[in-house]
Amino acid sequence: MxxxxxxxxxxxxxxxxxxxxxxxxxxxxxxxxxxxxxxxxxxxxxxxxxxxxxxxxxxxxxxxxxxxxxxxxxxxxxxxxxxLDPLMSGWMTGLDNLDPQLIKAIYAFRYSAEPVVAGLAAQASQAEDIERLENAFAGMESSADNVTSRDEHAEYDVAFHDATYRASHNLVWRQMGHLLRPSIMALIHHSQHRTNTLDDSLARHRHVLEAIRNRDVGAAETAAKEVLRRTAIDLGIAT
Incomplete structure (x- = not known):
């Protein structure tokens, strides 16, 4: 071109x-x-x-x-x-029209990483971590029904995933979550604009929150996978 x-x-x-x-x-x-x-x-x-x-x-x-x-x-x-170069993270910020190949690559990494991170969060989370997750989820709920609030909802969604990475209390994963933030935001924007309702996504995020709150490692890992399976459907890379 x-x-x-x-x-x-x-x-x-x-x-x-x-x-x-x-x-x-x-x-x-x-x-x-x-x-x-x-x-x-x-x-x-x-x-x-x-x-x-x-x-x-x-x-x-x-x-x-x-x-x-x-x-x-x-x-x-x-x-x-x-x-994961900081320059690349900066360039991805605000970008919601990623190349389809790049979307698949980022998704594949998230699918392999985030269940592990959720399991670690279930083990290591502290009271302030749970509060951070609850606040992010409450924001997701309050902004889910209004189509004009999709950008706000995406911010809360990213905050939820960021809170999960932070709750792992693993220095490397916390840094990884920070570097991945722009790419996670891009995927969330892309997926949310391809679906009419966010009810199913909300239910799956709620299961992640409950599993981490209950310190159920296996359930947290499974719930995180289910969130990403929903993402794959909304991205059109799975059925």
Missing amino acids: TLDALPPHQGGADNLARLLAQALLAGHWQPGSTFPRELDIGSHFSVSRNQVRNALASLTAAGLLERTAGRGTRVRDIGEWHL
Whole structure:
């Protein structure tokens, strides 16, 4: 695809990197395809070649692009993207039109990780963790029935998952939850706009909360899997 479909650039190498990265994350250019030349990017966005080079350096460092002398710049395979890089997390923030391949990759990771995290939370959660989960769930309930409140509901949904990661009291998982927040938000936005009712999703989240509250490790793991199975249905990657 061409540069013409992208929105105007608002100045600065960082903003240019964000614009180009979000286009890549949305599938504007597919893995293996040739990326526009520095000269064409600079001309299209009316920016200096130095700004373009700095932006492309950020994209390359995050694993999105591969630059080879004599061969130009190509989009790397999604498996090479550094999805947990803080830069990547920043670029994903506010993005709800992820490439379908990326959606499947993020979902697969969450399906393998979050049941484990929920089980750890059932073991290690403290009173403030339960309160954090309850508050997030209450927000989900209060915003579930109004279609115009879907963005608010998504924020509470993300807060619920974040609270689960924090309740594990495992330093690595807590950091992972923080880094995954933008991608979790993107998947939640994408899934919620494909369903008319959130009742089933709410019921499944309630089971996670109850299992963690009751310190039932097995039930927490199972409930977390059921939440993600609902997500897969809403994303259209399962029936």
